[in-house]
Amino acid sequence: MVSRVIPVEQFDLVIFGGTGDLARRKILPGLFRRFRAGQMPEGSRVIAAARSEMDDADYRKQMMAAIKEFGGSETKDTESLEAFVQSLHYVAVDARGDGGWSELAQLMRDGVIRAFYFSVGPGLFGDLAERLHQHAIADRDSRIVVEKPFGRDLQSAKALNATLAQHFREDQIYRIDHYLGKETVQNLMAVRFGNALFEPLWNSHYVDHIQITVAETVGVGGRGGYYDKSGAMRDMVQNHLMQLLCLIAMEAPNQFEADAVRDEKLKVIRALQPVDFHHIVRGQYEPGSGGPSYREDVENPRSHTESFVALKAHIANMRWAGVPFYLRTGKRMKGRVSEIAVVFKDIGHSIFEGDEARHRNILAIRLQPNEGMDLQVTIKEPGPGGMRLVDVPLDMTFADALGDEQEVPDAYERLIMDVIRGNQTLFMRGDEVEAAWAWTDPIIEAWEARNDVPKHYDQGTAGPEDAMMLMHRDGRRWREIKG
Numbered sequence: 001m002v003s004r005v006i007p008v009e010q011f012d013l014v015i016f017g018g019t020g021d022l023a024r025r026k027i028l029p030g031l032f033r034r035f036r037a038g039q040m041p042e043g044s045r046v047i048a049a050a051r052s053e054m055d056d057a058d059y060r061k062q063m064m065a066a067i068k069e070f071g072g073s074e075t076k077d078t079e080s081l082e083a084f085v086q087s088l089h090y091v092a093v094d095a096r097g098d099g100g101w102s103e104l105a106q107l108m109r110d111g112v113i114r115a116f117y118f119s120v121g122p123g124l125f126g127d128l129a130e131r132l133h134q135h136a137i138a139d140r141d142s143r144i145v146v147e148k149p150f151g152r153d154l155q156s157a158k159a160l161n162a163t164l165a166q167h168f169r170e171d172q173i174y175r176i177d178h179y180l181g182k183e184t185v186q187n188l189m190a191v192r193f194g195n196a197l198f199e200p201l202w203n204s205h206y207v208d209h210i211q212i213t214v215a216e217t218v219g220v221g222g223r224g225g226y227y228d229k230s231g232a233m234r235d236m237v238q239n240h241l242m243q244l245l246c247l248i249a250m251e252a253p254n255q256f257e258a259d260a261v262r263d264e265k266l267k268v269i270r271a272l273q274p275v276d277f278h279h280i281v282r283g284q285y286e287p288g289s290g291g292p293s294y295r296e297d298v299e300n301p302r303s304h305t306e307s308f309v310a311l312k313a314h315i316a317n318m319r320w321a322g323v324p325f326y327l328r329t330g331k332r333m334k335g336r337v338s339e340i341a342v343v344f345k346d347i348g349h350s351i352f353e354g355d356e357a358r359h360r361n362i363l364a365i366r367l368q369p370n371e372g373m374d375l376q377v378t379i380k381e382p383g384p385g386g387m388r389l390v391d392v393p394l395d396m397t398f399a400d401a402l403g404d405e406q407e408v409p410d411a412y413e414r415l416i417m418d419v420i421r422g423n424q425t426l427f428m429r430g431d432e433v434e435a436a437w438a439w440t441d442p443i444i445e446a447w448e449a450r451n452d453v454p455k456h457y458d459q460g461t462a463g464p465e466d467a468m469m470l471m472h473r474d475g476r477r478w479r480e481i482k483g
Helices: 021-036 056-070 072-076 078-085 101-107 122-134 154-165 183-194 221-227 231-249 258-271 398-402 411-421 430-450 465-472
Strands: 011-016 045-050 088-092 113-118 143-147 173-176 207-215 280-285 308-313 325-330 337-344 362-368 372-380 389-397 455-457
Touching: 011 021, 011 411, 021 045, 021 056, 021 072, 021 078, 021 411, 045 101, 056 072, 056 078, 056 088, 072 078, 088 101, 113 122, 113 411, 122 143, 122 154, 143 411, 154 430, 173 411, 173 430, 183 231, 183 362, 183 372, 207 231, 231 258, 231 308, 231 325, 231 337, 231 430, 258 430, 280 465, 308 465, 325 465, 455 465
Parallel strands: 011 045, 011 113, 045 088, 113 143, 143 173, 207 325, 280 455
Antiparallel strands: 207 337, 280 308, 308 325, 337 362, 362 372, 372 389
16 A cells, blocks of 8 residues: 655754754654655755754764664665755754854745744743744744643643744644544544444444543653652643543534634533542552652652542533543553543343343544554354354454555654644644643642542552442443553
8 A cells, every 4th residue: 555645845844952852752753754755845954953062963963863763664764864864953042042043043944834843841932932033033934833731720821822922823833742643543533524334323322431541551750850740630631631532522523624623622621511529530659560659750758649540521512411431541550552432332122131131332442552443343152052242343453454564654743744734633722722721720729629649559550449439330340451
């Protein structure tokens, strides 16, 4: 199978924080893969900007090593890798001062798309925006890419949006959430809105409940300082899980266009009901074979920050009335999995008796690992001995379905190319971010007001026992997290 390559215009992409971990692990390896796919027109350039003093040759040497380490099998194409590295440039800048900005301005060219990736902490967003404007580096057609966190609450999110709005229009701002760049997330919209099979069933008449799980086997690692001030609710639920919930629950937009899609996502967030205190479980991992405890990882023996959250949410609209959405995310868990499971209701009347009557259809959408989806259906178990029913998956793993030659693009490389094309469909709008914080803030404030203490859970498990009870009380159970 040969992929269809959609060309883009020639561009200059400036990466602030161009020596950082994100640039080394994701941005530059992803751009190299797009280079090999023919989606970087000849003459396009990547300009890294950071504090360290070095020249182009030093930077190219460093990034050559990084791309070889993180770029996958395609780095064996040494000729293409060498050609790509020659498109890299470097300039040392002071984000809060004047150093280096004149040199950066001189590097920029007229007649090409200018994009600026803020791969830095949000505390520098305002400084970068101001200096791009002050030195006339950004023009009316320029785009800026900003990484999460988009604030730490509603007030700070509004302030951040206001800061960026001083120098950039909303249609120039690309708030990136890499989960939205995953092939499976986009296929979710294709499955829902492109197939007569599913859309008529996508409502409270046929869906019993929906589970969204993002489980990680790693701890907080070197992010302890940031994470202990954030926690799983701010770090994962407010953005990643919220976006997945919106895509699974939204109404069909009138067309597949950025603002039409984002309008429907915003309606979902605004329709979310406040979460009952008894419908939330917070957790914190204990020491185990996987490593030290959360408190040891963040070097804070009295920390009450959660590394795990499970909650039950409801959407107050006609489509989803009475359908619970169960969200779960945590660190140091049994396995690494990101999954959306749409669990359909039992059939109205079963002609089978006993255990043979208890079977449900489940559509499972896997974001990681092994991106794909499967539909669990009930069939007769082969062989003699009567009518014995068994659940089997109709599996579509992308790597199997598309073949080895059709490599699924990384989320970052897809999203960066959308920035260059000017396509904001998979990026969050400012009012989306603020609406998500408006729903999340009361939950966090209630925890703080009660001085709530997270439940402890063992590493390598599915989280605290209370999270299991959240489902069991409703006569349901979480899908298994496989190690």
